[in-house]
Each structure stands twice: as structure tokens, then as C-alpha cells.
Amino acid sequence: MAVYLLDSVKVATPTTGTGSVTVGAAEPGYLTPAEAGAVNGRVYTWRLDDGEDFEIFVGTYSSAGPTVSRDTVLYSKIGGTAGTSKLNLSGSAKLSCVPVRDYLVTIGSQDVATFASLSEAVQASIPSWISVVQTLGYAAAGDLGDGTYKRVGSEPIHPGKFQSADGAWWELTNQTVRPQMFGAAGDGVVDDTDAINAAIAVVVAQGGGTVYFPPGTYKISSTIYVRYSDVRLIGAGRGDFHYTAPYYVSATTLTWAGTAGGTMVQFRPAGTQWISGNCFEGIYLRGNLVAGTGISVHSSFGGRYIVAGDSFTTRLMITGCSPDVTETADCMQNYIEVRGNQGVPGCGPLLQMTGISTANSCFNRIGYVDGNYYGNGIEIYNADNNIFEHIRLYRQPGGSGVGVILNGGAPNEEARGNIFIDCSPGAGGLVAMGTESATSASKENYILFYDTPNGAPLPYVGTGATLWYGTLDDKFPCASARSSTGNYGEGTSDVAFNTELFDLMGNFSSPTFTAPKPGKYYVHWQLTHTGGVTVNDKWVIWIVTPNEQIGYIYYIAAARENTIASGAVVDLKAGQTVKLQIERAEGSGNFPVSPDSRFTRLDVHYISQGL
Numbered sequence: 001m002a003v004y005l006l007d008s009v010k011v012a013t014p015t016t017g018t019g020s021v022t023v024g025a026a027e028p029g030y031l032t033p034a035e036a037g038a039v040n041g042r043v044y045t046w047r048l049d050d051g052e053d054f055e056i057f058v059g060t061y062s063s064a065g066p067t068v069s070r071d072t073v074l075y076s077k078i079g080g081t082a083g084t085s086k087l088n089l090s091g092s093a094k095l096s097c098v099p100v101r102d103y104l105v106t107i108g109s110q111d112v113a114t115f116a117s118l119s120e121a122v123q124a125s126i127p128s129w130i131s132v133v134q135t136l137g138y139a140a141a142g143d144l145g146d147g148t149y150k151r152v153g154s155e156p157i158h159p160g161k162f163q164s165a166d167g168a169w170w171e172l173t174n175q176t177v178r179p180q181m182f183g184a185a186g187d188g189v190v191d192d193t194d195a196i197n198a199a200i201a202v203v204v205a206q207g208g209g210t211v212y213f214p215p216g217t218y219k220i221s222s223t224i225y226v227r228y229s230d231v232r233l234i235g236a237g238r239g240d241f242h243y244t245a246p247y248y249v250s251a252t253t254l255t256w257a258g259t260a261g262g263t264m265v266q267f268r269p270a271g272t273q274w275i276s277g278n279c280f281e282g283i284y285l286r287g288n289l290v291a292g293t294g295i296s297v298h299s300s301f302g303g304r305y306i307v308a309g310d311s312f313t314t315r316l317m318i319t320g321c322s323p324d325v326t327e328t329a330d331c332m333q334n335y336i337e338v339r340g341n342q343g344v345p346g347c348g349p350l351l352q353m354t355g356i357s358t359a360n361s362c363f364n365r366i367g368y369v370d371g372n373y374y375g376n377g378i379e380i381y382n383a384d385n386n387i388f389e390h391i392r393l394y395r396q397p398g399g400s401g402v403g404v405i406l407n408g409g410a411p412n413e414e415a416r417g418n419i420f421i422d423c424s425p426g427a428g429g430l431v432a433m434g435t436e437s438a439t440s441a442s443k444e445n446y447i448l449f450y451d452t453p454n455g456a457p458l459p460y461v462g463t464g465a466t467l468w469y470g471t472l473d474d475k476f477p478c479a480s481a482r483s484s485t486g487n488y489g490e491g492t493s494d495v496a497f498n499t500e501l502f503d504l505m506g507n508f509s510s511p512t513f514t515a516p517k518p519g520k521y522y523v524h525w526q527l528t529h530t531g532g533v534t535v536n537d538k539w540v541i542w543i544v545t546p547n548e549q550i551g552y553i554y555y556i557a558a559a560r561e562n563t564i565a566s567g568a569v570v571d572l573k574a575g576q577t578v579k580l581q582i583e584r585a586e587g588s589g590n591f592p593v594s595p596d597s598r599f600t601r602l603d604v605h606y607i608s609q610g611l
Contacts, residue, residue, distance in 0.1 A: 005036040006044065009097035013048075018086040021048065021059070021095055023066040033061055033068075033097065040064075043127040045074070050093035053078045055086060058124070068095065071125060116141040118162060118181075121149075125166040133170055144180035144214050148173050158205035159198035176210045177202050179218065186216025188255060193220040204228045213283060215251040221258040226278060227270035235282035238308040241341040241371075248310070250284035256291035261313065264291055267305075268298040272326040276301040285309030285316070289346055298322045299359070303334045310341035315348040319383075321359040329359035336366045343372030343396035350393075355382030357413065362386065374399035377428060380415040381407045387419050393426040403428035403456065406445050408438025408465070415442040423469075424451035434462025441465040468520070470605065513579070513604045515572035522605045524567035525580050527593060531560045534589025542581040545570050553585070578604065 010030035015021045026032045038044065040063040048055045055076040059068045073084045087093070113130045115121040117137045126133065131151050138145025147160075149170035155161065159182060160172030172181065177199045180186065184195035196211070196218065203209040208230025215236045226233065239250025256264055264285055269275045278300060285294040285308065292314035295307055299322040307317045317338050321329040340350045351369050353361040361383040368390040369378055377393040380386075393403045403425025406415035415433075423430065430450070434441040441462060447469035450459065461467050515521065523543050533556045541564070543550040550568045570578060582591055 005031060006033070006038060006097040009033050009036045009038070009095075011095050013089070013093050013095050014091055015089050015093070016091045018070070018088055020070060021046075021068045021089075021093075023068060023095065027094065030096075033066065034063065036097070038063075038097070039129075041127075042129060043071070043125075044068075045098040047096045047098050048087055048089065048093050049096070050087050050090050053087055056098065057086075060127070117143075118145065118147075121164060121170070122162050124164055126164045126168060127166075128168075133164075138180055138183055144178055144186075145183070147181050156205070158201050160202035160205070172202060175206065176212050178212050178214060180214065184218060186214065186218050188217035188219055188253075190219065191221050191257065192218040193222050193224070196220065196224050200224070200226060200231060200233075203231050208277070210234055213252045217253045217255055219255050219257050220264065221256075223258075223263045224254075224265045226265070226267045227275070229275045230277040232279035233265070233281075233283065234279065235284075238282050238284045238306065238339075240284075240308065240339065241310055248284065248286065250308075252282055253284045253286060255286040256288050258291065260290050261292035262290075263293040263296050265294070266296045266298075267300055267303065268296065268322050269325055272324060274299040274301045274325055274328065274330075276303065278303040279305070281306040283308075285312075287312035287316075289313060289344075292348075293318060294340075296320070297331060297334070299325045299329045300331050300334055305334060306337045308339040311344070311347060312342065313346055313348055315352045315379075316340040316342060316350045318352040318354065319361040319364070320354040321356045321361070323356055325359075329356070330363075331355075331359075331361045332363045334364045336364060338366075338369045338371070340371040342377075343374050343394070343399070345374055345398075347374050349373060349376045349379050349401075351377075352379045353381060353383040353386065353415075355413065357410070360384060360413070365389070368392065372396050373401055373403070373426070373428070375401040376405055377401065377403040377425060379405050379407065380418065382409055382413040383415055384417040387421070388423070389421050391420065391423045391425060393424065393428070395427040399428070401428050402431050404430040406430070406432045406442040406465070406467070408433045408435065408441045408462070410438070411440045414438065414440045416444055418445045420445070420447040420450075422449050422451070423447045423456075424454050425456050427455050427457075429457040430459040430467075432459060432461045432465040432467040434465040436463050442467070444468075514577050515574055518573045519571075520569055521572055521578070522567060522569050523578055524565070524605075526563065526565040527582075528563040529561065530592045532590065532592040533559055534587055535559050537587030537589045538585045539591060540583045540585050541566070542583060543568050543570065543578060544581055545572060545578045546576050547571060556587070556589070 008031045010027045011032055012024040013021050014024055038061045043058055043060050046057055046059050046068055056074045057070050058072040059070050061068055073086055076083055076085055078085060111130050112132045112134060113126055114134045117140050118135045121133055121135055133149045136146050137143040150173050152169050152171045155169050156171045162170050179192055179195040179199045182195040182198040184192040199211045203211055210232045213235040235252030237251030241248050254264060267278050287294060289311045291312055294309045294312050294316040296318050297305055298320045309316050319331045321331055338351050342350050350371055355361055362385050364386045366388045370392045372394050374396050408414045432442045441464035443466045445467050450469040450471050452471050459467055535556055537556045539554045541552045552566045554564055
């Protein structure tokens, strides 16, 4: 870092009038510009004092003379009147240097000029030896619009630029860009749409990065578009909605002031390839019962979308596919969270998942969908292989919608193969639509735990639809099936495994399992035999119900201990039984079973009410 003593410059000047200033001798205790290290041809900020009047100006130092030109008056006070007029020098004025204004220090090989605002930088003639400009604000210092710009040889193709009065172009270099750098107010009054889209355009031109929204409320009147990969919209905090005043508390909010039915934020490819690596987080969305959609995500791969908001007439969030994408157009492998209040008349669902004939919403991980609904809560159309970790919904009083709808569609365009780990859909319950409403029914959707204790009715399963689910009351844990002799299959006769008592943790105690109600049951068995088996014997383990027998063929390959297991889904009416039988198909040996309940056991679980 070069060291300068320009703040120690103070000289007398014999100059009269309003022209360039001739540099005279140094005042006692001060230096001349040359003694302080001033460089010929460089621009500095100077001050003239003439009696009670003064002038602050930008001027170029010339070692010939030496003289200082009076290029731009920044401020003056003449006869008690402030302005930007030049002093009419008397011949006895004093000239001093103010080095902290435009010229600060030399950092490495870069000379840096600092301006209070971007508008000041635009109005300035910046000398050619300055390579970096720092602004302390957009309209005024401290308004969060500060940025760092580098000198470039031609006009940049994005909004992160300015042209100084001398004709030079300057390009924004910040990797994290704020809407305030382009004039956003974040006060909920000024329309910040253009400023936000400008910030996104800069990040896109840089090849990706973050648009950071400092705390505030950003009013927008048209859609915020993200059309390229690796663009992240990050706020200071999304906050939440509340049931007592203040009802909406968040650090960063986007609020809609556009036309009815509009979309606030859209992630969708501009070209024929999907977008990836995008993010939306830390921002609360307010639709004000005017906006149709909070956030729309189409053909996104591996993005992160943490969404919170309220009062959207069509939906808070939708995932889908862009028909313009010619490679795989699926919306897939994204992580999604949705928290919202759509619990008043006129609101659409919190989440919709859709697709097109050639692609859909698939293989996404939905951490949770949480909030209120009045119409429907979640609508799943053309979507498959998505994992929903937690759904916690509450239907508001007076509402008539369904908590979760698994829709049918054209073949391979229905809701299919989705997994719900914890599903609490509220009073609207869950509906698996069948062929009564579409060509192909929803199918093979699974719910590990369906939360009836919190008010959800049992799911409705339409014609041809398949849905597997378990509830708190419908799970039958099991203990062991034990043998008193430890041997089965003596001789050539069939041996019924169910001759021993099954005590399934108090749920039933009987040689057979008796179904307490109609439905589909998953029967899982596990057997461990000791080494006292005969090589080359063949055994069949049967699951036997009044309706069918399901067999598992087991071939003894070695005379050693081994564990085998299998299972099947069976349909049982109330009162019907299921038992396990072991039959020797070939050979003459025995089947000695371990009595250890950890290794020899039968599990029966209620899955669904069936078709």
C-alpha cells in the first residue's frame, strides 16, 4: 500500500477570479502537493478558503506551474449561501487537499475512488488511473445500494453497470447482489419489480450467484422470473403467519400489487434444457387474495425451495414441466418445504404437483407441507416417486375441501408410486381418485402412518385405485411363534405351523390370526432352522387363508443354521383367519426350528380397507 500525506497539504495562492489555482508556498506546519506525494495528472479533491467563504472541488494536479484545475465544484458557501458556485478568489485564499473524498489509497495495483452514491459516480469525471469505484449507496450513502465496480472497456450487457461523465464504463463485481443496488426501497410502497429482476439479470450474467433481500417488504406488480441455473433468491427470514395480531411476521416479505391471477415468482427454463441448483428461501409471499400463484417451479433439477405464504387464489406453490425443454423436462430431485395459510374462502391449495404427457414431477423430497386450507390442501396430479416426510394440515371451519387428493389421469399421467411417511390431512381427509373421474386411477401410493387421531377420516379409495396405509389403531405388532419340540415335518405328512400359540402383544392370542375387520393385511414370516436339516431336501412354507395359499419354496443347500423370510399381502374379511404351514416337498429329513423369538416369528399388519 502506498502512503500519501495529502491531508497535510495547505498552501497560499495568489490566484484571482474563477480559473485554475496557482500553487504557492506551503503554510507553516504544512506541505506543498509535491512534498506530500501528489502525482502529476491525477485528480484529487481540494478546498479553497477565502475569508469566510469556501469551496470544495475536484481538480487535476499539474506539476508544471504547479497548478490545480477547478473541474467540478462539489459544494461551496459564499456570503452565507450554500451551493455549487465557484469562488471569485481575492488573491489571498488558501488551498488544501481533502484526500478522503475521491482518492483513498492504492490497494495493490488498483486505485480506488469512493462516492457517496451511484448517482454521484455517474456525474463524476473519473481519471483514467482509477480502476475501481466503490459506492456507499444507490441514491444516498447507507441505503443498502452500495457496490463495487471495475473499469471495463465496453458497455456490459447486463444492468450492473454505469457510465461516468468522462464516458468510461464500470461493471458491478459483487457476487452477492441486492435489489437495493438497482433502486429497490423494500418499504412496501415503492414498486421494486424492476430492481429485483435487474439484480437477477446480473447474477445470471455472472454465471450464477445469490440475490439477497435484506429485511423489508418488497412490493411487486409483475412476475419475478428466474430462467437460468444456479440463481438463488435468499431473504433475511421468512417468518410465519399467526393467529393473533400481528398476523404476519417476517424479516423479508414479497407482497403482490399486480393484476388478479398473476404469479409472483417463477422458476422456469428459458431454453431447451432444465435448470438446476436454484434456491428460494427466507422470503414470505403475500398474495393478498389477488395473486393466483405464489411460486411456480417447472423443469427444475436439484433445487431447494423453502416456501411460506398466504392468500393465493389458485395455489401457493406448483411444480410442473416446461414443454419447451427438449431434454428430460421432469421437475425432479428437488427439496421442498411449504408452510402456508390458505384457510379463507377464495384460496387454492398449498401445493399442486403436475406434469405433461412426456414428463412429470418425480423423485422430489418434500420435507413437509404444513398449514391451513379452506378448499383443498394438496393436489397431486401427474407425479410419481415423490417422498412426503410430513404433512400436517388443518381445514378451517366452514371449509369443504379435501386435505390430500391423489388424482387419476391418462395412463401413466396419474398420481402413482408416491410415499407418505407421516400424513395428517385434517378433517378433509385423503382421496385416492379412481376411474370414475379419469381414464386411469391413482395407484400404488403408500402411507406409512395416516393420522386419524387428529380428526382425519379414513381415506376414500375410488374405483380401481390402489392405496396402502396404516393407522395408529390398525397395526398389530407380534411376538414369537414357538415350538415345544423344535421339530416340524416329521414323516411325510403336512405339518401346520399354527399348532403353536401366537401371542401378538395382547392384540390376539390364538393358533391362528383372525382378522378383526375386512381389508388388506401384510403377513410377514421369518423362520430359523438349526443345523439338523438334510441336504437336498425341499420345503414349502405356505401362507394359508380361506381364499388362497401363497407358497415359498426353500431348498436345503447345506446342513447348517439358516434364516429364511418372506411375506405377502392377503385380503381377509372380518373373522377370517391366516395361518402358516410348512410342507416337505422332497426328501426325508426334519425341519428343526429355533425357539428364539428374535428369529422365529410372524408379523401381521393391517394396511388398508381394500377395494
